[in-house]
Amino acid sequence: MAQNPSAKSVPRPPTLAERHSGIPERLASIAQEAKEKLYSKKTLPESVPRLREVPRLPPDTTRESFDRAIVELRDSLGAENVVLNDKPLEDGWYIEHPNTHDAFHIVDQEELVCSAVVYPESTAEVQSIVKWANKHMIPIYPISMGRNVGYGGSAPRVPGSVVIDLGKRMNKILKIDAENASCVVEPGVSYFALYEEIQRRKLPLWIDTPDLGGGSVLGNATDRGVGYTPYGDHFANHCGMEVVLPNGELLRTGMGAMPGKNGADNPTWQSFQPAYGPYSDGIFSQSNFGIVCQMGFWLMPETGHQSYMITFPHDNDFANIVEIIRPLAQQRILGNIPQLRHVIQELSVTGLPKSHWFPGPGRVPRDVVRKHASSLPCGDCAWVFYGTQYGDPASIKTQLDMIKSAFSKIHGSRFFLPSDLPPDHYIHSRAAVCSGVPVLRELDWLNWVPNAAHLFFSPITPTRGEDAKIVHDINVRLHKKYGFDLFPTLCVAGREMHYIANIIYDRSSQDEKRRATALMRDLITEAAKEGYGEYRTHLLFADQVAGTYNWNNNALMRFNETLKDALDPNGILAPGRNGIWPKNFRGKGWQLMGAEVENAVGGGAITPKL
Template identity: 65%
Template structure:
């Protein structure tokens, strides 16, 4: 018999001490407040009756599907395979679905799984992969599914089977204080690793993104970034285990060399490479296998000081970037700093846009100035958040150099945490930049009712003139389509990640269509100027992948060659990151720059 998912019994704010994916109890008050704000600004019903019902994998009947699912249940347990035929609930950050994209920019039922599978071991994952090779059903592995803004837990092919690795595979396999390293399973969150380090009293930091509930493994595989000197999460991974599409298990790095008496190699989390070709990279942002454990280097705790600097005019942007570049290259700036536009400063307070502006269009510059003038940092256009590390005398001398450099911009002002109230975001940034994961940064989704977001994330050189081109493209596109531009830049010495968030009402089809058109246009226009995205929503991955077209699509042809060799049956996440296996390729699944109606993405439905 086929099992079905029963009613959700998850508490309103899941706590880490009770649920692997929850937030630490020390953040319970913060979580409750965030949840309450979200609920008070939600007009959508919690869940509605499905219009389409159960969505099956391509080219299968319900009878064949049920037989195949029953077979899978016999391999890993009936209670660990759940059919997705119940109403869809978007939930929220700490209690999110594994069945669809909770931040849907299409109809809620467009990208929906047929079933969710919960392996409890590497052997379970291998069994699932071998089963998929017999059925041909597409598998979509997730760690926690909190890839919000980029597609969440949704399968690219409707009816695909989501393999939720995190629910039952969330062990910290090794935490080595002397080596400053760890080995974790997919369900280990930044919150969980941080609490384990604190419990053991180890003088170590983790590098965390803006929110602490994500998976270390999943974020690194998607090449996410943080804000300490170890902010390149992929760059600081060290060896992993991956289940290949044929079900075999592979270890990368020094883990490929057996240790004494059958133990793990003692240098597995010490040195990233093995002998011969370095293959780790082909499993990053790909669909060539399922990574089931990964090692990471951690940062020794160090004295630190966070600060921010404000700049009065939008036009200061180009000069800001020019000043940052030599400071970052010379390692005077201590971390991967963040630049935010002041509109995001307004939103992260948890206030609603309607508090400052009436109507559906973007805020005017006058409205922004009036609202910003009432914030602790005062009227400004940009805010630079940085952190310095080392002995106090070193930090003080660096801060003087940084302050002097930015004083070239008239009206710039420096603030330390002691200069602002305890609830100001500078204190949050201070915690993040000292390896302490937080939850507060979620509050900017309260900007509009039913707040969802989708990210546009190009890479540009850290050069003022180039940064200005990207900034102009993005700000003009946002305003053209009626959105406030939530601009956040992670700036290094040679490149910067420009992450622009469109915040929209998930219950407004017109707002979602405008978001799709805005993203499509920005992808195309940035590519014309030589700027490409480092990461994107799964429905834009085809377009982004094909902008990397040098040599008559040499990169894509190489990726397709690897895909067909490693995964001839095309079962591992077809279409993820724009890579389609032969059985799907050229049959209408790819989405291009003119595909705006994303509610019907299955070729036979067009």
């Protein structure tokens, strides 16, 4: 097996000035260090010979008809903008990720691959691609930037689909309205790019960013991702969309449906979300009902802020912590969407591998975690709470006094400000993210195992200790059963919590992949039995998760299928995304409801035998 390259041989990551998906110059050295760390633990080769047909054909398509269709598409868009997926597959890493497959592949690397990648430059070109797909009955799979890591990346659910990479050439910040505190962006605008442009213009505005800043602002919102300022619900803070429907028609939602004066955009398009009539924006999130080519967002006026950390000594403090958070969040005393993490993540975010802390096989024992935590700034604790307050110094002090008083009810809790902790401590990264500054620090936990990849298990619970404990106990038991360390992060609001368990596995190990897949499948099943469902999942588990939302004889899925069939009668747009299959795919074995994913690890196929 090929060995990892030396640190000196690792090429530097591209910057924003060189590539739309690059990093700001201010983070160049940090990105280089992160890349070298990841590559130093890599044992997989950059690529291996492909064993299947190249390029992979779409379903029910002959080689001759596919070749003719590609010639036609190249004539329309330019040969350089239609690229066949016939090269070796390289997983890359976060900054230099593939758009041909899932870099964190669970099943065989060649299984979830596209036949070609197309790069439109405009909404009009997206329309022409959609019309081409309908003409040739070839499925298409749009991506914004392809950094949906942990959920499937750039991989199309139907192998052989043509990926529409919207990011490479549609990466313009179309508008920033300082007075309205809003912007309009195309799919290829990353959090890095939007932040840097606002800084360049010296505007007193914040963006809201997830833990990593390289993803698409538009793409994350359409997948209902979250951040950590008061504007942390990204879809709730969008305002207005331009959408290409599956028949190639163009739609603007909200106030954008009313033409502005003399052909200009409606001046209230980024000011008011619903407009008149049914509020349609929601059907274009986590769906395959249209391709969002522009989206407006509200930006947060800059303000004073203070981040902090609170530690709690015992594992069984968990339910009490949640009970204390709920009224603080409901009364808007908590300033942001805080995180509650288990202390094992204080070890992982150092960037040091699991073997540094525990050289033995299997999970890191709890007593070993406690021992190492006692030598870290957090001390010997079980849970770590990261929060941020906003406003003027006097209001922040009042808020913090109330928060300290509430959490002091848990004996042994300790309060820290960033100034109390070393410069390299994780709190400084959280402080940046919680003040709208995109960072790279979250890459460090990928050093936990060699060739690290991950899956997210992401159920929603009410913000109640008893509910949170049920889901947490399921995670504890099943992670132990399948031999994985449990990394829980809870993003807590006043009425609901995102419980996000990060399953980290070595993608060179078929055994770890099978166990991770079985763990994921059992987590979905057992949480659903208790009434808790995921808000987002990996594309290979979409059918299973969608199947858990089956109240009243699957009324929700029947409704989604009715919309799908009306909007996309040819079934060409992202079939199977989030479990929504068009009529020409239904009943033909495409759904993955049982152990099909687990059984496909190591070279098996997930596609039906047609």
